[in-house]
Amino acid sequence: MATDRPNIVYLHSHDTGRMIQPYGHAVATPALQRFAEQGTVFRRAFCVGPTCSPSRAAMLTGRYPHENGMLGLTHRGARLNDPSQMLPAVLREAGYATAIAGLEHVMDARTNHGAYGYERDLTASAAGAIERDEEVAPAVEAFLSEQDGSRPFFLDAGFFVTHRTGKTERGDEEVAWHSNSKRPEGDGRYVAVPTPLPDTPETREDIADYCLSAQRLDGYYGRIFDALERSGHAGRTIVIITTDHGIAFPRMKGTLSDQGTGVLLMMRGPGVAEGVVRDALVSHIDVAATLCAMAGVAVPSWSRGSGFEALLSDAAAEDHHRDSxxxxxxxxxxxxxxxxxxxxxxxxxxxxxxxxxxxxxxxxxxxxxxxxxxxxxxxxxxxxxxxxxxxxxxxxxxxxxxxxxxxxxxxxxxxxxxxxxxxTDDTMDGSWVAPETMVIAPVDALH
CATH class of the missing domain: 3.30.1120 (Arylsulfatase, C-terminal domain)
Incomplete structure (x- = not known):
């Protein structure tokens, strides 16, 4: 039996901030630009925590990091208090087929995807993040071709391509981007350096490398958009695209400035107006509540989010959501x-x-x-x-x-x-001691 509930495809990347073409940057991302023109763009969307795992966990649970337990990075020992509060778990309980492809950076282990609400892990066999990026688009294409419309689906597809690796094939630990296991060779002569970075030859080359990584990300997304069209599911599928926080540069990622917390957020599909650009303040904390409302699923009682679906469905709606x-x-x-x-x-x-x-x-x-x-x-x-x-x-x-x-x-x-x-019962202060399971570096080190 066909379902009248929309499918949801959640596309996300690491460390992309708002530095893509639809936000006015000289970064060639034509697939994302076309997507923006077909849906709604939020110019002033913000993450909840400008580091990877806390940001993602807050968005998918609708709870702040100090509430949901994800105070740090999963690969350094941080954990969610209750994985059943994840959006895929909520949607699975409501009858959705749920799957993940690529890197999420919230789960404690790929083999434990079921506890976080994912029925299937489409790229479980990948050896690492680089290899997993290469497998995501083909895995998504196969998944979409298998869906017969009897159940709505929630598909989570994540990419690591715009995240630094910390190493390169030539042994240079200061440069690399996570792009097909090779450092992009960007031409720094003709790039603009975003504030608050200094305009130096080193930084221009660094930014040029980022731009090539973003272009590779755009290529991955373009394949997924094409697969949606071929599968016949595009007209019944809400697609949301975002990132965890600002780009991986000094005074950006990891900081509470707009350069650290500002994120791209774009949506298209049923219930989403086309060609709309919003200036309303919205937060990642609102995403799960919004998607639940659009899917006809009750917003969980634990959610701190406030749905912004009215800003999506009505192009003439007042351009306001949050005061803070x-x-x-x-x-x-x-x-x-x-x-x-x-x-x-x-x-x-x-x-x-x-x-x-x-x-x-x-x-x-x-x-x-x-x-x-x-x-x-x-x-x-x-x-x-x-x-x-x-x-x-x-x-x-x-x-x-x-x-x-x-x-x-x-x-x-x-x-x-x-x-x-x-x-929100935030009791964090200077007396807090990290659990023994978390790997913590000294604050007076360089790296």
Whole structure:
């Protein structure tokens, strides 16, 4: 019997931020550009935690990292408190066929995919992330061809291609991108370096390499879009595309600035208006609730999310969803807990532990990082609180926390943060001790 519930395809990548063509960047991603024009684009979407596993787990559970237990990276010992709260588990319980292909970075082990709600792992035999990227599109093509419409399906397909590897075939540990096991040879002569990075030859080459990785990602997505059309499922399938956080460059990934928490978020399919670009503030915390509503599935009681399906279905709807979005960091490689609240105009950040230097291991190794380190970055002390007026300071360089003219704004945002922390039972502070199962690096190291 055919179902009237929509299928859902969730496509995601590592470390892509918003640095693709539909967001105005000079990165050739034609498949993503066509997708954007066929659906709805959110210009101001934000993750919940600007590191890989916490971001993904928060989006798929609708709960903040300090609530769901995913305080750090799964491959370094972090774990969800309750995998049954994952969106695929909720949809499977509602009758969906569920499958995963590629890297998710939430599960504790590929062999345990059933506990997280996935009936099938389509790329379980892949030896590693690089090989798994190469297998995703063919696995998705095969899966789609098998679906007969008797059950709606939820397909999770993830790519690692825009994540740094930390090594290359020639032994250079500062450069590589995860692209077909070979470092992209980008031409840095004609690229623009995004703020807040310095425009240096090293960084231009680094950005050029990223651009080629993004182009390879676009090629993978193009194959999946084509497969959807050939399978006949496209008209009944909601497709959502996003990433976990900002690109893997200094002062971006792993930080609570817009360059760290800002993410691409685009959707198309039934119930999604075409050619719409939204400026409303939305959060990854809202994604699971939105997809449940669009699938006709009850939003779980544990979800903190607020569905934004009205922004998708009605192009004329008021372009507003949230007054504030909240984000957090806890552990990447080192313990570095902090919280932020982002409004339409302001960004307030509070560190729960403050050091007299940057926590450099939490920034991925790269030539861009090495350039800043050589210029004195390790001597720059952290600030316990920061307030940025993003209307006049969009790259968040001027801290207004002690400016008398911003006292009322600071007090309001402190109050919002305190209320959010109380509501979500956020007790993280400087006395927190990581579980013995988590691998933690010293904060005074370089990498």
């Amino acid at each position: 979005v909240f984000c957090e960091t806890n552990v990447h490689v080192c313990v570095e807990p902090a919280r932020s609240v982002r409004t339409d105009r302001y960004l307030y950040i509070r560190r729960l532990i403050t050091h007299d230097h940057p926590v450099l291991p939490n920034c991925d190794r790269s030539v861009s990082k090495s350039r800043l380190v050589a210029g004195g970055w390790p001597e720059q002390a952290q600030e316990e609180e920061a307030l940025f007026d993003l209307l006049f300071d969009p790259t968040a360089l001027v801290n207004r926390i002690d400016d008398p003219g911003y006292r009322a704004v600071a007090d309001d945002l402190r109050g919002q943060m305190d209320a959010w922390r109380a509501e």
